[in-house]
Amino acid sequence: MKRSFVKMQGCGNDYIYFDCLEEELPQPEKWSRKLSDRHFGIGGDGIVLICPSETADAKMRMFNADGSEGKMCGNAIRCVGKYLYESGAVPKKDMWIETLSGIKRLILTTSGSQVLSVTVDMGSPILGASEIPTLFNLDTVLDHPLKVNGQEYRVTCVSMGNPHCVVFLNEVESLPIVTIGPQFENHSMFPERINTEFIHVIRRNELRMRVWERGSGETWACGTGACAAVVAAVLNGYCDEGADVTVHLNGGDLIIRDVGETVWMTGAAVKVFEGTVEL
Numbered sequence: 001m002k003r004s005f006v007k008m009q010g011c012g013n014d015y016i017y018f019d020c021l022e023e024e025l026p027q028p029e030k031w032s033r034k035l036s037d038r039h040f041g042i043g044g045d046g047i048v049l050i051c052p053s054e055t056a057d058a059k060m061r062m063f064n065a066d067g068s069e070g071k072m073c074g075n076a077i078r079c080v081g082k083y084l085y086e087s088g089a090v091p092k093k094d095m096w097i098e099t100l101s102g103i104k105r106l107i108l109t110t111s112g113s114q115v116l117s118v119t120v121d122m123g124s125p126i127l128g129a130s131e132i133p134t135l136f137n138l139d140t141v142l143d144h145p146l147k148v149n150g151q152e153y154r155v156t157c158v159s160m161g162n163p164h165c166v167v168f169l170n171e172v173e174s175l176p177i178v179t180i181g182p183q184f185e186n187h188s189m190f191p192e193r194i195n196t197e198f199i200h201v202i203r204r205n206e207l208r209m210r211v212w213e214r215g216s217g218e219t220w221a222c223g224t225g226a227c228a229a230v231v232a233a234v235l236n237g238y239c240d241e242g243a244d245v246t247v248h249l250n251g252g253d254l255i256i257r258d259v260g261e262t263v264w265m266t267g268a269a270v271k272v273f274e275g276t277v278e279l
């Protein structure tokens, strides 16, 4: 069966999007693995399904490149808002998207009929060690030692609807992320695996971040991860609550504001190409 798709990216975190408002996509786990392959498929960090919702303007389901389903995706939800507005499916600049981590509010910035950037209310961070989930026998995991492959790191764990482990380092450019990333992702303390953000604090309102994502490996950006990183930075005294923090990712910048009860994320959403694929 021939199926149309749209390739979109947020700060280089690129997914293959399927409009499922009229027609479901069967076996999304299988197709995410096949189509994400950058040599034998379309190429991407995974696939995203844009589905109907009874409680919001639309519903987003996202699947990592390994086929596992993520409960929330910050870069993808911005692209979903862009697609829905520009296609006319949801002609609103203030819209609501249902996810497995609850309904999120999007505010679109447009130029004519084009969406330039999207601001998302990412919701309240979850800090309870068992809720993230982790197996630490603690209430919260703040600047806590964790041995990974024989080396001790200090970690802060935050959920933005999906699990994150934030590690502050003196520099991240030379980090052997392909080696250390999987060792964090599959560590025994994280029963549902983990997304890991490696952070260099440039100044109080500026972070540099690299990320090893659960199910996709090193991605060029992670929206939920950038939010988790700023929450962790505020908790550890590196950033100020309520301030706009610029997070520099491999693929671009996100502006994150942790206001305590919620976290706001602003960033671009870019269409790369459209196509059809035989499923």
Ligand SMILES: N[C@H](CCC[C@H](N)C(=O)O)C(=O)O
Pocket (backbone or CB within 6 Å): 013, 064, 069, 070, 071, 072, 073, 074, 075, 076, 162, 163, 195, 213, 214, 215, 216, 219, 221, 222, 223, 224, 225
């Ligand atoms: N790998 C993540 C999902 C994608 C999150 C990321 N791409 C974002 O922009 O938030 C997980 O399994 O929880």
